Amino acid sequence: MDSPPLYLPLLLLTSLLTLWQGAGAQSLFTIDSVTLKLDPSGEVTSGTLMDLNCEVSVSHDQSQPLTHSFNFLRDDVLVYSKNTTEPAVLHQLTPARAANSGTYKCQVIVQDKSKGSSTHRLTVTGLQTPVLQVNSRMPFEGDEVAATCSAPDESGSLLFHFYQDQEKIKQVRATGNSVDTRLELKHAGDKHLRCYFEITMLPAAGRSNNSNTVKVMVEELFITPVMNILPGKDVIEGDIVEIVCRVVNPPPNVAVFLTKDKRVLKTASVSLSHSFRVLAEDSGEYVCKADRGNVQKEAYKSIKVKELFSKPVLVMKPREVFETEFFTLNCYTDRYSHERINISEVKYSLYRNQVLLTSGGNYSATAHPSLNGNYSCQAQAQGRGQTKKIFKNSTQIVLKAKVPVSVPLLSVVGGMLILGKPFQLQCQSDNGSLPITYTLLSPHRQAEFRVVRSPWDLALFNITSIHRSTDIHSFSCKAENNPSQPHMESSGEHLRRTATIIEPVSRPLLTMTPNMGDVAEGENLTLTCTVQRGTPPITYTWYHTKSALPLLSKTTNGMRSSHSVQGVSREHGGGYYCVTNNPSNDSQRSAIVTVGVKLAGWKKGLIAAFCILLTVSLIIIIILVKKCLLPFRRERTVELSVKPASTKTDETLRLTHGEVNEAANVTPGVMGRSVWSDHVSGSESDDQTSEETTEVPVPQYTEVHPQEVDLTRAPVKKGTDTVYSEVRNSNQARFS
16 A cells, blocks of 8 residues: 655644644744755756755744745645755755656745745656566476566656567556566577666656666477377278377476367377267368467378268259149269279168158159158268268258249239320239249330349339320230240230229310300309310319419319309409319310400490480570570671761771671661661661661571672762771671
8 A cells, every 4th residue: 555645744744833823923024035956957867866955035023933834846746845944955866867857846835925936947867777587597488487677766657668589578567666577488499588668757758778688598398299090091981090199208287189170179188099980071181289388289190081982962853843843853972982882782862851751862743832842862881891881961952843923914003094194014923933024015016024033023014105095905914934834924804904094184165155255244154164085083173364363173074064153243354264184183274265244234224314315405405595595696696887987088998708798697678788878967877776776577597698899989978078887797696
């Protein structure tokens, strides 16, 4: 058991002193400095005496010195500790080894304060030369000797290497500075042993020098066995052979083994004898081995055994037989030893499933499932001068009568085919031994072959398409598995009975009732979707071009279906089409039928009545307006305005074309009068005008041709003034 580290009791003592000091009066102090010195410093060789001196400087107010705890650390690991009132402590490495290499530091603790020195690197080069010792200098070959390799002054984990001459024979890891092990010396002769070591945790330290060399004389073991075979190496089956294997003048602890083909036949101490009756398979090489420890010596001898008779051969004809076919079994040997037996002395027996079938070498029968099994032949003979018979068995023959192929059935894979699309046909026989060759026959295509060799294979034939349901009747299939027998052919009845033939729907025709393009509002609209061909059930779906959603979908067995729209309104106008589908999943779409929605009859009558009423109302209004305007029109029919005479004699007469026309449209009584009048005086003209206004009769409209104004005509004069008469036409005269 490992002892506790040395620094643990020291740390405990330091803690107790610190507590004792803390119980007394508190002192005032400060740690000024901590100094570490290595002598010699830096890099030193292994075996050098090293001094590590740590000094501390403390300022305090006590008359007695304070207790200092000195701790020496290598690579931050405590390696030495001491408590003292002295200001310096010396730690010695006597001597320094490679394991002492590292970074050193001194840490000083005074009561509750601590301070460390600067670090110093120490490198110790070189390793101690190890010492090798063995417990025996004259072992036998194959023996093991105890060896010890040690480096007493080294520390740490060491890895030791052992060599025999220039060959490394072992490697051992040790926790201390020495190791004990056993070394096996395999070969005889003078051997030189040595060892060296490495420090596991310091690979940079390298390897040590080789240890001292130990000479060992390995003695040879004379245990090579002697092997004899009686009566000799060449024998005949049935002879007794004895093999003797022994070691002459053996050392202790020797064992011998007799083996053949790595199989141990017998073992004993020092010597053995093995006797047995030989057979042909006993021919070969025998090995006699002498074994002591890890050393083996061997001797080899071969035996050649001649057959008394050869292994029997069982032959079945034909090699493959079908049920109800005739087969024969024949057993024979083709070689035998003439000096020991005659061929007639070899006797045969036939067995089925290891049960005697017949005594003799021949057997014949008609194949049947009850005769299936494993057949074998056994031959026996006894040579001259031999006391026991030799038995030999032939290789077994497995007889399993093949089953003739039955009539194949031709079927559609999946049970359904669609006209115009590819499909598969399967040809299969319920009975028949594999392999079976299937042939698909059709007058419109070349014959195709499929060979089914395993139960998981299927005879599948890919058909491009057929376009008429009656074309399925042209396919047939034949199957054969015995070339000596006629093939079996399907009748096609099963295919016609089981195949479901789907004819895709033709393009539908969409018609409407009423069949005219327009439908009156409120009437019923019927859309009929019709197909010419297709296997039912057929799904009819109606669509309006304004929406992608279907209006209605129906599935029926008929070739047509209808969709009715009750009470057509303006929203029902537009394009319609239908889509048909059946189990072929091949949809067909009709052409678009446009439906126009016209006004209802009562709406047309109402509009016509309203138009007539409006027309009559307008006529009445016009008549009333004319009657109201008639008196006013009479007053303004003819208005003759005569202007007073002007003092100017050079004025010309002005008369518009309209005024001429109005003047022409006068009453018959006035028509003879000229538009030109002589006014005697202004009062007379006024009286005349007034009188005419009150007595003018109802005007009569007569076509008047205006006359051109004669500008050469002399104006009417009164006194010295020239008087012009002006005919004016009123607005009312224009209406007339």
